[in-house]
Amino acid sequence: xxxxxxxxxxxxxxxxxxxxxxxxxxxxxxxxxxxxxxxxxxxxxxxxxxxxxxxxxxxxxxxxxxxxxxxxxxxxxxxxxxxxxxxxxxxxxxxxxxxxxxxxxxxxxxxxxxxxxxxxxxxxxxxxxxxxxxxxxxxxxxxxxxxxxxxxxxxxxxxxxxxxxxxxxxxxxxxxxxxxxxxxxxxxxxxxxxxxxxxxxxxxxxxxxxxxxxxxxxxxxxxxxxxxxxxx
Amino acid sequence: xxxxxxxxxxxxxxxxxxxxxxxxxxxxxxxxxxxxxxxxxxxxxxxxxxxxxxxxxxxxxxxxxxxxxxxxxxxxxxxxxxxxxxxxxxxxxxxxxxxxxxxxxxxxxxxxxxxxxxxxxxxxxxxxxxxxxxxxxxxxxxxxxxxxxxxxxxxxxxxxxxxxxxxxxxxxxxxxxxxxxxxxxxxxxxxxxxxxxxxxxxxxxxxxxxxxxxxxxxxxxxxxxxxxxxxxxxxxxxxxxxxxxxxxxxxxxxxxxxxxxxxxxxxxxxxxxxxxxxxxxxxxxxxxxxxxxxxxxxxxxxxxxxxxxxxxxxxxxxxxxxxxxxxxxxxxxxxxxxxxxxxxxxxxxxxxxxxxxxxxxxxxxxxxxxxxxxxxxxxxxxxxxxxxxxxxxxxxxxxxxxxxxxxxxxxxxxxxxxxxxxxx
Amino acid sequence: xxxxxxxxxxxxxxxxxxxxxxxxxxxxxxxxxxxxxxxxxxxxxxxxxxxxxxxxxxxxxxxxxxxxxxxxxxxxxxxxxxxxxxxxxxxxxxxxxxxxxxxxxxxxxxxxxxxxxxxxxxxxxxxxxxxxxxxxxxxxxxxxxxxxxxxxxxxxxxxxxxxxxxxxxxxxxxxxxxxxxxxxxxxxxxxxxxxxxxxxxxxxxxxxxxxxxxxxxxxxxxxxxxxxxxxxxxxxxxxxxxxxxx
Ligand SMILES: Nc1ncnc2c1ncn2[C@@H]1O[C@H](COP(=O)(O)OP(=O)(O)O)[C@@H](O)[C@H]1O
Ligand SMILES: [Mg+2]
Numbered sequence: 001x002x003x004x005x006x007x008x009x010x011x012x013x014x015x016x017x018x019x020x021x022x023x024x025x026x027x028x029x030x031x032x033x034x035x036x037x038x039x040x041x042x043x044x045x046x047x048x049x050x051x052x053x054x055x056x057x058x059x060x061x062x063x064x065x066x067x068x069x070x071x072x073x074x075x076x077x078x079x080x081x082x083x084x085x086x087x088x089x090x091x092x093x094x095x096x097x098x099x100x101x102x103x104x105x106x107x108x109x110x111x112x113x114x115x116x117x118x119x120x121x122x123x124x125x126x127x128x129x130x131x132x133x134x135x136x137x138x139x140x141x142x143x144x145x146x147x148x149x150x151x152x153x154x155x156x157x158x159x160x161x162x163x164x165x166x167x168x169x170x171x172x173x174x175x176x177x178x179x180x181x182x183x184x185x186x187x188x189x190x191x192x193x194x195x196x197x198x199x200x201x202x203x204x205x206x207x208x209x210x211x212x213x214x215x216x217x218x219x220x221x222x223x224x225x226x227x228x229x230x231x232x
Numbered sequence: 233x234x235x236x237x238x239x240x241x242x243x244x245x246x247x248x249x250x251x252x253x254x255x256x257x258x259x260x261x262x263x264x265x266x267x268x269x270x271x272x273x274x275x276x277x278x279x280x281x282x283x284x285x286x287x288x289x290x291x292x293x294x295x296x297x298x299x300x301x302x303x304x305x306x307x308x309x310x311x312x313x314x315x316x317x318x319x320x321x322x323x324x325x326x327x328x329x330x331x332x333x334x335x336x337x338x339x340x341x342x343x344x345x346x347x348x349x350x351x352x353x354x355x356x357x358x359x360x361x362x363x364x365x366x367x368x369x370x371x372x373x374x375x376x377x378x379x380x381x382x383x384x385x386x387x388x389x390x391x392x393x394x395x396x397x398x399x400x401x402x403x404x405x406x407x408x409x410x411x412x413x414x415x416x417x418x419x420x421x422x423x424x425x426x427x428x429x430x431x432x433x434x435x436x437x438x439x440x441x442x443x444x445x446x447x448x449x450x451x452x453x454x455x456x457x458x459x460x461x462x463x464x465x466x467x468x469x470x471x472x473x474x475x476x477x478x479x480x481x482x483x484x485x486x487x488x489x490x491x492x493x494x495x496x497x498x499x500x501x502x503x504x505x506x507x508x509x510x511x512x513x514x515x516x517x518x519x520x521x522x523x524x525x526x527x528x529x530x531x532x533x534x535x536x537x538x539x540x541x542x543x544x545x546x547x548x549x550x551x552x553x554x555x556x557x558x559x560x561x562x563x564x565x566x567x568x569x570x571x572x573x574x575x576x577x578x579x580x581x582x583x584x585x586x587x588x589x590x591x592x593x594x595x596x597x598x599x600x601x602x603x604x605x606x607x608x609x610x611x612x613x614x615x616x617x618x619x620x621x622x623x624x625x626x627x628x629x630x631x632x633x634x635x636x637x638x639x640x641x642x643x644x645x646x647x648x649x650x651x652x653x654x655x656x
Numbered sequence: 657x658x659x660x661x662x663x664x665x666x667x668x669x670x671x672x673x674x675x676x677x678x679x680x681x682x683x684x685x686x687x688x689x690x691x692x693x694x695x696x697x698x699x700x701x702x703x704x705x706x707x708x709x710x711x712x713x714x715x716x717x718x719x720x721x722x723x724x725x726x727x728x729x730x731x732x733x734x735x736x737x738x739x740x741x742x743x744x745x746x747x748x749x750x751x752x753x754x755x756x757x758x759x760x761x762x763x764x765x766x767x768x769x770x771x772x773x774x775x776x777x778x779x780x781x782x783x784x785x786x787x788x789x790x791x792x793x794x795x796x797x798x799x800x801x802x803x804x805x806x807x808x809x810x811x812x813x814x815x816x817x818x819x820x821x822x823x824x825x826x827x828x829x830x831x832x833x834x835x836x837x838x839x840x841x842x843x844x845x846x847x848x849x850x851x852x853x854x855x856x857x858x859x860x861x862x863x864x865x866x867x868x869x870x871x872x873x874x875x876x877x878x879x880x881x882x883x884x885x886x887x888x889x890x891x892x893x894x895x896x897x898x899x900x901x902x
Contacts, residue, residue, distance in 0.1 A: 057551070059550075059551060059646070059647040060646050060647070061646075079555070079556055080555060083550070083553050083554065083555045083556070084553065085553075086550075086551060086552065086553035087552065087553025087554070088553070090553070092551045092552070098544065098547070098548045098551075100240065100545060100548065101244075102239075102240055102243035102244040102247075103236075103239065103240060103243075107236065107239070110236075111236065111549075111552060112552050112553065114233045114236055115233075115552060115553050115554055159552075294707075305706065305707060305708065305771070306707070336764065338756070338758055340756060344755070344756055344757060345757065345759075346758060346759055407751075407754050407756045407758065409758060409764075411767065411768070411771070412771070414704070414706055414708075414709060414711060414771040415704075415706065415768050415770070415771020415772070416734075416735065416768075416770040416771040417749070417767060417768075417769070417770065418751075419749075419751035419753065419754040419756055419758065420753070420754060421753075421754040421756070452734065492708065
C-alpha cells in the first residue's frame, strides 16, 4: 500500500442551493493523496475546505465529478456503504471536539470499537493504547465537561485513532486550543502518522498547523490555488 | 452497544429523568382528570338514580306529567302485580317501590302541643322486608350520624340538619302531617331511630325516611306506590340499554288510554337529569379528549425537542460509522422506554391521587345550593378501566410520535448538516 | 255621538238601580241574615268526587256566632274521631290515631279538607259578607228558573281568602244560588252551586252545595246538610281544646 493513491479527486464540483439559484463551493477540484501523507487543505474561511473534507469523509456527496476514497466512489456509495467505510477506515477530528458529554473518556474512545463489535478484551487493550498515545491514561473515568480544551481534543484524537484507521480527517483541530496544546496535539499526530503510517488530511488556516504539514493544498474560492510540497 | 446507550440515557438527565418526569406529570394529570370527571359525573348520576330517578322509573302517566308535585292521588296501584310482571319481563333490573310525599314534621312538647314544626320531604322505602337492597343503595348505614337504622315499623330516619332545626334526638316521637292518596290530611306518629346526612343538599335540608309499609299505612296507600325505581343489576346507568327497555315497555302499554296506566322513564329522560346525562357524556368525552390531545401535543413536542437537541450527537455517531437506521431506532427505543417509564409512573401517581379522591373525597357541600339536580356533597374520583390505559395515549404514543418526527431529520439531512445544527 | 250614547246608558243605569232594585250592600246584608246565626248544630255529608274515586264523609258541626266552631267526623272509619276546633282565627285538628292536637296555620290552611274541594281556609271564613266585602249590582237575570241579582264583591279587608266574588242571589229569598270566587289577579279559583233551599226557623237556607276547586282535577265536592238546628244551646266546654281529646 505504500505510496499508493488513497484519495483520488477528479473534477469535483459541489453546489449548494442558495436563495433562488445555487452557490458553488467547489468549482472542479483535481487532487490525489497517497497513503501516509500528512497533508492539509489551507485557505481563508469560506474557501471550501470543510466542504471538501466532508465529501472525502462521505458525510456529503459531490454535485459533479468524482471522489474516490480507498477505492470507493463517494457518489456511488449507499448510506449503508458510506457508514461501513467510515466505520472501518476513517477517523474524524472536529474543531469543537464533539465528544459525548455524558460518557467518560474511556467510553468516548471505546465507541468506534463498539461499532466494530470487538470483544471487551480487545476493546480495552486498544482504548488503553490510544489513550497512551495521547497521554491521558490517568483521565479514564473523567467526563468531557471536566476536561480542558486540550485534553478534550486529545480524547478526540484518541477516538479517531483507536481503530487505527487508514485515513484521519481533521477539520480545524486547533481552532479552540492555545499554542502549547496545539503543538502537543500536532506532535502526537505527527508521531502517529510516522509510526502507524496513517494518512492525515487537515482543513485549517492556522499557521501553527500549517507549519507541521508536509503538503499544503491552497484553496481559494473553491479552486486549488497552489499545491505545495515541503522539502524534507 | 446497548449498555452504552443505556448509560447515555441514564446519565443524561435531560434525556431520561426530565422527559420521564414531564411524561409522568402529563399522564398523571390526564389519568387524574379522567377519573375525576368520571367520578363526579358518575356519582351525580348514580346518586340521583338511587335517591329519586332510578336508572328507570315507573309511574302513572298522570303522576309523570307533574312529577315534582309528588301527587300520591295519582300513584300506582296494584303494585304487587305490576312488580311481579316487571320482574319477569326485565330480569336485568331490580325494582324498588318508593313512596314520596310532602308534608310537615310536627314535634310535640310534653303536653302534646306543637313544639316545633318544619316542612319535610318524605320517602318511604323498603327497610324491613329483608329482601331489598335499598339500605345499601342509599348508603344509609354510612350516612348515619346518630342513632341506628330503622328496625321496626313506626320508626323513621331524619336528616341530621333537619333534626337540629327541629331540636330532636333519636328516640323522640314526631308526627308526620301529610295528605293521603285521596287528598285527606293525615297524621302519623313515628319514632326517630336515627339521623342521617347524605351530603346531598336537597335531601339534607329536610328529609324523613320511613319504611314503605309505614308510608302505605300513613297515606292510605295499601298495595300502592308513588313510583317503582328500576336499577340495572350491573350497578351503573347504561343509557342505551335503559332507553330500549323504556321504549319497549311504553310501546306495549300505549293502547291503554287510562291516565293511570304505568309509563317508564329512563333516567336520561327525566327533566334536568336528562340534560345532565347528556352533559356528562359530552363533557367527560370532551374534557378527556381535549386534555389527552393537549398533553399529547406537549409530550409530542417534548419528544421532538428531545430529538432535535441531539442532532449533534447523532452527527458524531454517524461520522463514527454508525448506520442511520441504528441511530434512528435507538432514538425510538429510548422514546419507548421513556414513554413506558413515564406513563407507568404517571398512571401510578394518577391512580394514587384518583384513589385518594375516590376514598376520601373533597367536601363541596354548600357550593351546590339551590340546584334542581342532587349533587354529591363531596367530589370523588372514579377509577374505571379507561383510567388505566388512557394515559398511554399521550404518554407513550405521543412521546414516540415526537421522537419519530424528530428522527426523520436523521434521514432528511445530510450528515454534514447535522453538525451545523450542533454549531448553530 | 258615541259619547252621548254612553252618557245616556249611564243615566239609565243609575236610574235602574235607584228605582227598581235595592242597594247591593243591602242585598249582602239580607244574605248574611239568612246564612249566619248565633248558634247552630248541623249534620252534614260530604261527597268528594275525586279524580279516581268518590268518598263520603259525614260530620257534625257545632257553631256559636262567627268565632267558634267544632267539627267531629263520624265516618268513614279512617276519619272517624277526627275533630276540628276553630276559635277566632285559630284552627286545631285532633287525630285519634296519633292522639295529637295540631294547630293548622300558615300555608297549611290552603290545604284541602279531607281531599275535598274545600280548604281549611274556606272553613275558617265565617265573617259576615258585609264586614269583608263591598258589593255592586251588575245585573238581573234568571238561574234555574229563579230571578236573580248578579252582584260583584270586592274585598275591603286584606285578609280574605278570595279577593273578589260574583254571587247570583235569589231576588225573593236572598239566598245565593251560585258563587264564583276569584283571586286578586282575577283568576277563577272556585265555584259553588247552592241548591235545595229550605225554610228553617224563618230563614232560607241552601242544604246542598257543590264546591268545585277550579285548580284541581275531579268532579267537585257535594256538601249536603242533613240536619240543621238554629239557636240551640251548646255547652261552652265543646269549644275547648280539652274537648278535642275526649
Ligand atoms: N450546506 C451549505 N449550504 C449552503 N452553503 C454552504 C453549505 N456548506 C458550505 N457552504 C458555503 O460554501 C462555502 C465554503 O464553505 P466551507 O467549506 O465551510 O468553507 P471553509 O471550511 O473553507 O471555511 C462557504 O461560502 C459556505 O457558506
Ligand atoms: Mg471550515
